[in-house]
Amino acid sequence: MLEQQKVWLNGQMIPWKSATVPILSHGFSRGSAIFEVFGIHPGTEGAYAYRMDKHLDRLFHSADLLGMELGSSREAIEDGVKKTVRENKISRGLVKLVAYWGEEAIINLVLDSKLDVAIFTVPANEDLALDQPDPIDVCISKWRKIRSDMIPGEAKACANYLNGYLARKDAVNRGYTLGILLDSEGYVAEGSIESVFMVKDGTLITTPTGNILRSISRMSILEAAPKYGIPVSEERYSPERLLEADEIFTSHTGIKVLPVKRIEDRELSPSPGPVTKQMMNMMQSICSLSDPNFKHWFHPM
Numbered sequence: 001m002l003e004q005q006k007v008w009l010n011g012q013m014i015p016w017k018s019a020t021v022p023i024l025s026h027g028f029s030r031g032s033a034i035f036e037v038f039g040i041h042p043g044t045e046g047a048y049a050y051r052m053d054k055h056l057d058r059l060f061h062s063a064d065l066l067g068m069e070l071g072s073s074r075e076a077i078e079d080g081v082k083k084t085v086r087e088n089k090i091s092r093g094l095v096k097l098v099a100y101w102g103e104e105a106i107i108n109l110v111l112d113s114k115l116d117v118a119i120f121t122v123p124a125n126e127d128l129a130l131d132q133p134d135p136i137d138v139c140i141s142k143w144r145k146i147r148s149d150m151i152p153g154e155a156k157a158c159a160n161y162l163n164g165y166l167a168r169k170d171a172v173n174r175g176y177t178l179g180i181l182l183d184s185e186g187y188v189a190e191g192s193i194e195s196v197f198m199v200k201d202g203t204l205i206t207t208p209t210g211n212i213l214r215s216i217s218r219m220s221i222l223e224a225a226p227k228y229g230i231p232v233s234e235e236r237y238s239p240e241r242l243l244e245a246d247e248i249f250t251s252h253t254g255i256k257v258l259p260v261k262r263i264e265d266r267e268l269s270p271s272p273g274p275v276t277k278q279m280m281n282m283m284q285s286i287c288s289l290s291d292p293n294f295k296h297w298f299h300p301m
């Protein structure tokens with residue numbers, strides 16, 4: 001199915017199979033590529049991209065943080081997303097943008113050239129499980145989140161995902177769906193590819209930005225929850241507090257609110273709990289473009 005998709009590469013539409021890089025490219029062999037993933041949702045007048053402006057802000061911010069420059073303008077990329085979504089007839093699915101040094105770089109570590117930009121679409125399918133948030137089991141990972149004075153945690157760079165890979169692998173080996181990483185000082189940071197929220201006494205609590213990815217889903221939940229009557233708080237908290245939470249959920253572009261039913265040995269029951277359920281309904285209502293207060297988050301394709 002994916003092989004039938006067309007890919008936008010530096011302004012040209014090319015077949016999926018041709019969207020490749022040399023093994024010795026900097027993006028691949030040094031892991032320096034940066035990327036974004038955002039949702040496409042069906043609306044009354046076609047497909048809409050979820051908060052594309054925020055995702056593009058973050059893409060350009062990742063490039064800035066790493067001293068890189070994209071070879072396509074913001075307007076060209078916006079146009080490219082539209083073109084790719086339309087050409088591939090996506091009504092529900094994901095867009096993945098990748099910016100990378102595609103040329104071979106055998107010795108050079110620092111390159112002056114601008115990044116190539118590729119735009120992929122992935123139609124919703126069972127493997128993505130976009131709209132099936134079955135409650136999951138999570139653990140506290142033995143791996144710590146990379147410190148931002150080592151690699152900026154706010155940059156959505158492929159190299160950072162080796163940290164997330166290790167945490168996920170460790171969790172899966174221990175029989176959990178995913179692992180939550182603590183920061184270098186022992187506070188809860190985030191998951192491998194997801195933010196973490198806990199509920200205590202009716203308040204939604206999450207880690208402040210600084211050493212975690214500026215998740216667009218996290219930002220959206222923090223903006224919308226108070227309008228749905230749920231108070232929010234951004235604070236650093238210990239894993240001990242997380243273990244005593246009333247409710248826990250994770251969040252990312254693919255599944256906006258994913259309830260947790262067990263953390264380490266502790267069952268959370270019922271799962272989803274009442275606040276998590278309310279957040280699931282809230283995001284469902286927003287993402288089906290039914291909430292007029294948040295329609296401006298969607299960009300027509």
Ligand SMILES: Cc1ncc(COP(=O)(O)O)c(C=O)c1O
Binds near residue numbers: 037215252254
């Ligand atoms: C480390 C990390 N945290 C959080 C998220 C969630 O971010 P977003 O809501 O923008 O998908 C991601 C998504 O890929 C991630 O990789």
